[in-house]
Amino acid sequence: MEFKETASGLLNEALDFLSDLRLRMSVEGFMKKLLQAALVLVPGFDMGSVIMEDKDGSYRYVAWTGFKEDLSQVKIPPDRVLIPKGRNPVVIERIYEWDNEFLSGEELKVLKSAGTNRIRKTIAVGINVEGRIVGGFFLDSSLDIEPTEGDLKIVKVFARIASIFATMKLYQERERGYQREIILAMVKAMEARDPYTVGHSERVAKYAVTLAKEIGFSEKDIDRIFWGSMVHDIGKLAVPEHILLKPSRLSPSEFEIIRRHPVVGEEMIKEYPWLEGIRSIVRNHHERWDGKGYPDKLKGDQIPPEVRVVSMADAFDAMTSDRAYRKGISLPEALREIKKQEGKQFDPDVVKEALNVLPEVYKEIYIFQISS
Ligand SMILES: [Fe+2]
Ligand SMILES: [Fe+2]
Incomplete structure (x- = not known):
């Protein structure tokens, strides 16, 4: 009973977050809120991040939570980025091993000192705009737990919201360009x-x-x-x-x-x-x-x-x-x-x-x- 109450309390909190989301928000602000709400709804997952494609084609962290470093300066080249291709979330074991293999230099150093080595499980899903992957949504856990079907569904929904937001932003920018x-x-x-x-x-x-x-x-x-x-x-x-x-x-x-x-x-x-x-x-x-x-x-x-x-x-x-x-x-x-x-x-x-x-x-x- 107590668990249920806590869960519904958390759910309310997450819903509050969601109802507060606005198109006028910056990508950074929006994704941060989305991430926080997702973490509330997926138990056992205590860290997370959102990366988005930058103008030069590389990927950068636009939001993160639970990490010990500022990740805003970390850039990942497009051929080194790890984002699942389909629309369904994928569970990745020890994601830092990918980082160790594919990243180097300052990027890897910052990620390591941010605490990526603690991550045991990651739920990862792509963010799509007009059928093209433009980012990734990641929830991480320092525990060796198996996410449930329900967890994966929640993450899928959140990545979908992220995709819609990114699409709307693109349209907004285009429209602004026309208006200019x-x-x-x-x-x-x-x-x-x-x-x-x-x-x-x-x-x-x-x-x-x-x-x-x-x-x-x-x-x-x-x-x-x-x-x-x-x-x-x-x-x-x-x-x-x-x-x-x-x-x-x-x-x-x-x-x-x-x-x-x-x-x-x-x-x-x-x-x-x-x-x-x-x-x-x-x-x-x-x-x-x-x-x-x-x-x-x-x-x-x-x-x-x-x-x-x-x-x-x-x-x-x-x-x-x-x-x-x-x-x-x-x-x-x-x-x-x-x-x-x-x-x-x-x-x-x-x-x-x-x-x-x-x-x-x-x-x-x-x-x-x-x-x-
Ligand atoms: Fe005038
Ligand atoms: Fe004038």
């Missing part, structure tokens, strides 16, 4: 309508990313700054060509239409969940530090830091490149203008970095363009 191409094509289409803005988004991205790196933004923020820069003017697709290309002064109503592009742009990217983090860059890249910008008249710290960086990069490129209605100004003139706008149009902290960073990138862009 769609977005970049839209940016190209937008720029193509106005010969003066060809390359603008890409240059803004270059200025902004370099500036962000110098200021010390995190990698994640820099990624957002890159995409935000690429996409920031996408709302200009909705501006009629006769306004966009007008060489003379715009009327107030025409000006108003142009000024709508940040809001229209935000509207356009709303349907892409992965662009959620850059909405503010698109919507607010024409705000000013002194609150006199548009569309929300944000002021100072109300403007998110990544937006301030893109605004600076955008303004700098706008100043230094030709437009339908005026010629671009020289680098020294642009730098003087930035200095003049410190605390007015621009965040003073960003200005400080911009004066150092932007000339370098400017030279890189234009020297490269001339010589290529």
